[in-house]
Structure formats: C-alpha cells, structure tokens
Amino acid sequence: MYDVIIVGARCAGASTALLLARQGVRVLLADRVVFPSDTVSTHLLHPAGVAHLRSWGLLDALLASGCPKIESIAFQPAPELTLRAAPYPAADGSTLVLAPRRTKLDLLLVEAATAAGATVREGVSFQRPVWQDGRVVGAEFRDRDGRAFAEQAALLIGTDGRNSEVAKAVGAQVLRDEGNFGCQYYGYWSGLPDNGAQVFVGQGKAVLAFPTHDGSHLVLVGWPRERFEEVKRDLERHFLDEVEALAPEIRGYLTEENRTARIVGSGDMANRIRESAGPGWVLAGDAAVAKDAVTAQGIGDAFAQAQSLADLLPAALAAGPAAVDEATAAHVIGRDRDGANGFETTLAFATGGGGDALGPIFRAIEDRPELISMFFGVYAGRVAMGEFAAAVGAAG
Structure with a gap:
C-alpha cells in the first residue's frame, strides 16, 4: 500500500512526487507515456518558478542540460515601440527566466522523483479510482500489454492535465468556466x-x-x-x-x-476551475485550474501547487483520513487565494484587455525599466493590474 498515488508525471505530478518522497511519503507516480516524452507547452518559466527549481536543488542540473538563461524580455506592442527590461523578480530577488524543452524538464523531474524514493510506473493508463464507503482508497491501471492491476493509497492525486481522467472519474464539477479565447x-x-x-x-x-x-x-x-x-x-x-x-x-x-x-x-485554451478536493482525492496543475497560455503561467502554477501539497500532506497522512481531507481542502483555499490574481490577469489578456488598450501606458513607461519590469510581473501573475496602473500614475 502507498500513502499517495499520483496520476500524471509531468510538472505538477513529478514535482509533487519528488517533494513528498523526500519526506518519507510512499509515493506511486504513474503516467501513460514513457519519458522522455514531449507535450504541447508554452515552455516559459517565470522567475518565481525558477526559484522553486533552485530551492529543490534542480536548477543547476537543468542549466547543465543545455537550457539557456533568459535575463531580459523585449515586449513590442507597436512597430515603433519596444519595452525591454529584466523580468519581474521572484521573492528571492532572482530575475532569471527559462524556456526548457519539456523532453528535458519533465525527464529531470521524473528522475529526481525516482532518486528521492518514489515508485515510478511509466506506460500505464489510469482506469478508475477504487472506492470504499464513499472514499477513494486507491486506483486501477492497465499496462501497455493490457494487464490490469490495482494499488491502494490513502490519497489519489490527479495531475493528468486539462482533460483529466481522474477529475472525470471522481466527479469533480467545473466551478467556473470563463470560455476559450x-x-x-x-x-x-x-x-x-x-x-x-x-x-x-x-x-x-x-x-x-x-x-x-x-x-x-x-x-x-x-x-x-x-x-x-x-x-x-x-x-x-x-x-x-x-x-x-x-x-x-x-x-x-x-x-x-x-x-x-x-x-x-x-486550440484548447479553456479558462476553467474545477472542484479540486474530495474524500481521498485532490487535483493539481491543469487538472484543477486551466488557463489560457497567453501568460505562460502553467509550469509555475504546477510548481507552486506541488510545494503547497508537500507542505501540508506528510503530517496529515500520518494523522489519518480526516486530516488528509482537511489538508487537501486547505491546499485548495490557499491555491485560490494565491492564484486569484494570475487567473484574472490571464483572463484579461486572453480576452484582449491587456494589449492594444494599454497603448498609452506603454508609451508612458518606455524609458522606465522598473515599471516595464513591473508590467512583466503582471504577465507572470505576481502583480495586479491595478497595482501596476497605480504605480504608473504615481510616477507621472
């Protein structure tokens, strides 16, 4: 029996497995693909996401794999206007941005999870959760040869993307659907x-x-x-x-x-928030909150949610089912609080509210690199649009 079964071994799933396994949690990480494996992605990892890799001890390995450093951004809203500055800094002051190929990043995370002690099963497809008295207590899988098997766990974590099979199987309702733009x-x-x-x-x-x-x-x-x-x-x-x-x-x-x-x-850029936790299950990454790729926040969101789960779950798993459900509920509350600005900002840009309409502001900050960097923070979900507009107004 495992403590946790994680379905989906890309950014959200593999990083969650890594962080939990490092704390002694017995983790099964499963994915239908075999790594290295590519996937459609914006690639971009804003400084806050890079900071997670650094804190997990994985940044040097990613850089050593040949991922180039990106230390400036040029934003051209009109042919005669280019705004160039350093990215908005992470909490640790770093302004480094990366754009790794997913064949490299995902493999790095899976290998790190394996090294931490997680059991990784590749080439297996999630079939259905195992229920007992209204609670998820495991999952059934099928391998590439058609053999079925089941595993038990105290918690099932669905990190299997926008079209999550785990979300469908546990009946996770869409709580907010803002459309596909x-x-x-x-x-x-x-x-x-x-x-x-x-x-x-x-x-x-x-x-x-x-x-x-x-x-x-x-x-x-x-x-x-x-x-x-x-x-x-x-x-x-x-x-x-x-x-x-x-x-x-x-x-x-x-x-x-x-x-x-x-x-x-x-063409699947739906902006959607699902019900994300229930008895014995929780969703993370795009399975929980899917956003338009216009702001490239997805990988960073996955890392932040993995860290949140890793902070809350180990003690709860030791305390029993009620504590696990309390921990997953607390994770969702924190995610919604911390991610609200990023969701609303992404929606604004996806619907055209962040481009041509900001022309006068762009011209006002053309020679103000600190305000340009702050605008990049809006894109990254770190700065609210109102906060940015107030800073521009205060600067005259």
Missing part, C-alpha cells in the same frame, strides 16, 4: 540571435521567440480562437505570414534549413 502553434528553428525573450503583439495576435535547448529558438504564434479552423487548414502559410507581419526580423531566420522540428499547437 485563443489558439497557438509553435516550432523550433536554429540560427536566431539570442536576444532574450521577445514578444510581439498587435490586432489580437502575438508572436513569441525565446531560446530553448539544443541551440534552438521556440517561435510561437497565437491567434483568437475563432481563427483556429482557418489556421489549421493552411498552418504553415498562416504561421509564417503572422511572423512576417508582427516580427519581420524573426521571419528571415525561419527557413527549412534552420527548422529543427515540425509546427505543433493547440
């Missing part, structure tokens, strides 16, 4: 100069470029959701046309010779 596609190209993270926006669309593993840059294009079907029908043309329109200096590098991977993406 965007779609994005991205690819990788070599040969681009390292100018930090670059963001170009206009007319409801965006182009992002930042360095990632293997000497490549990720180049991403985001459109309004109503363009999704049109874009899919001729993806290559639409992608390159938007880069040409918003970031012509980037377009020249996007040649077939420089391409290192195909263009991939998603």
